[in-house]
Amino acid sequence: MVAYHPPAEYLCDYAAGTACEAVSVLIATHLALCPQCRRQVSALDHLGGVMLEDLPPASLSHHAPELPTFKEPADILPPQLTANWPVEPSIPEPLRSYLAMAAKPPVWRWRLPGLSEMAVAVMGENRRSMAHLMRIPAGRAMPRHKHFGHELTLVLSGGFSDETGHYERGDIGYADFNTDHRPIADRGAPCICFVVMDAPLKLTGPLGRMINWAFGTSR
Amino acid sequence: MARSLLSDKPDPTSISAMSSSPASGSLDREKLADYVEAIAKSGDRAAFARLFAVFAPRVKAYLIRLGTESGAAEELAQEVMLTVWRKAGTFDRNQAAVSTWLFTIARNRRIDLIRRTRRPELDPDDPALLPEPEVPADTKMTVAERDVRLREALKALPAEQISLLEHAFYGDKSHSEIAEVTGLPLGTVKSRLRLAFARLRNLLDEPN
Numbered sequence: 114m115v116a117y118h119p120p121a122e123y124l125c126d127y128a129a130g131t132a133c134e135a136v137s138v139l140i141a142t143h144l145a146l147c148p149q150c151r152r153q154v155s156a157l158d159h160l161g162g163v164m165l166e167d168l169p170p171a172s173l174s175h176h177a178p179e180l181p182t183f184k185e186p187a188d189i190l191p192p193q194l195t196a197n198w199p200v201e202p203s204i205p206e207p208l209r210s211y212l213a214m215a216a217k218p219p220v221w222r223w224r225l226p227g228l229s230e231m232a233v234a235v236m237g238e239n240r241r242s243m244a245h246l247m248r249i250p251a252g253r254a255m256p257r258h259k260h261f262g263h264e265l266t267l268v269l270s271g272g273f274s275d276e277t278g279h280y281e282r283g284d285i286g287y288a289d290f291n292t293d294h295r296p297i298a299d300r301g302a303p304c305i306c307f308v309v310m311d312a313p314l315k316l317t318g319p320l321g322r323m324i325n326w327a328f329g330t331s332r
Numbered sequence: 333m334a335r336s337l338l339s340d341k342p343d344p345t346s347i348s349a350m351s352s353s354p355a356s357g358s359l360d361r362e363k364l365a366d367y368v369e370a371i372a373k374s375g376d377r378a379a380f381a382r383l384f385a386v387f388a389p390r391v392k393a394y395l396i397r398l399g400t401e402s403g404a405a406e407e408l409a410q411e412v413m414l415t416v417w418r419k420a421g422t423f424d425r426n427q428a429a430v431s432t433w434l435f436t437i438a439r440n441r442r443i444d445l446i447r448r449t450r451r452p453e454l455d456p457d458d459p460a461l462l463p464e465p466e467v468p469a470d471t472k473m474t475v476a477e478r479d480v481r482l483r484e485a486l487k488a489l490p491a492e493q494i495s496l497l498e499h500a501f502y503g504d505k506s507h508s509e510i511a512e513v514t515g516l517p518l519g520t521v522k523s524r525l526r527l528a529f530a531r532l533r534n535l536l537d538e539p540n
């Protein structure tokens with residue numbers, strides 16, 4: 114059972130169609146794992162429909178379009194997209210397809226002690242936000258860090274704990290300017306998360322400050 | 333602008349009140365669903381013409397509200413209606429109202445055009461998807477009941493929360509952009525949207 118859901122404003126952006134693509138992928142992937150948020154998004158879709166009903170109609174300058182002959186198979190079946198790379202099947206759609214159809218093979222890159230990352234090719238808001246998978250080895254702690262923007266973290270496998278709670282598959286962690294935390298992966302299996310953020314994180318522990326300096330993320 | 337959400341009837345000064353098209357307060361939702369089913373079953377062109385008369389002008393109005401220029405809005409509205417013709421078979425009247433279905437098609441087509449990709453959506457056939465827990469059929473709210481609840485809930489929302497929902501759905505603004513254009517602190521935008529949402533949710537979740 115999912116215990117941590119995205120903040121309402123992100124569900125609202127997703128339903129209204131204003132969320133950036135990266136946030137949309139994260140929310141839609143959470144929806145695959147969370148019947149509760151699925152119901153809420155369908156209530157927001159309903160709200161969109163109510164608004165559509167209540168809009169004063171605009172006048173049209175053309176008549177109805179020429180209708181094609183009914184039931185053309187090509188119209189009814191969505192185009193088949195082919196995967197370029199094999200991807201762990203437990204990763205739900207739509208994230209799985211983003212990984213499988215990326216131009217380059219998805220690979221893990223070591224970033225910091227206790228943290229590997231895999232870039233996900235998806236556009237964020239104003240091209241500022243970044244999306245990636247994050248992997249923390251079983252039982253390891255991430256360096257303590259602070260956030261300079263907003264970050265949504267969707268757990269795909271394993272789990273982690275920090276000062277705010279314990280997160281498992283399907284849960285979404287939310288961090289903002291006020292969050293200064295040190296996530297620790299559960300024992301037994303590595304913790305893999307999909308992360309969308311709109312500013313890089315800044316490490317705050319003594320080791321972290323050195324790494325910030327070395328990676329040029331210090332401000 | 334805030335009235336449009338709250339009122340049962342369209343603005344009396346609007347075109348709809350003067351035109352012969354049915355006012356939103358009197359849209360017969362069951363009939364609209366019948367039309368979509370008639371298209372799915374037998375390619376009923378008369379049913380399509382009726383749906384077109386009701387929704388093409390509203391979809392166009394929606395797109396214009398979102399900043400689409402009138403000519404492009406009409407073209408897109410025509411495309412949305414063509415999608416209705418093609419995908420009528422995927423409509424399920426037990427899941428959604430026709431207007432809800434139309435809204436999602438219009439929203440997604442617009443996103444496709446802007447981003448030139450498909451809107452990321454979950455795949456209902458994905459083996460990784462966690463299915464809905466079984467709910468006894470008699471405790472499930474019907475689409476019509478949800479509609480009544482939603483309109484009641486909207487009426488009870490404070491104007492400041494309605495205004496944010498309008499920015500989101502009509503203004504093409506994400507919550508952080510709303511903060512930028514309104515000058516409201518981001519935290520205020522977030523907390524108002526969360527409040528609005530909590531109230532809608534409570535109303536929609538309550539069993540009868």
Ligand SMILES: [Zn+2]
Pocket residue numbers: 115117118119143147149150151
């Ligand atoms: Zn959820």
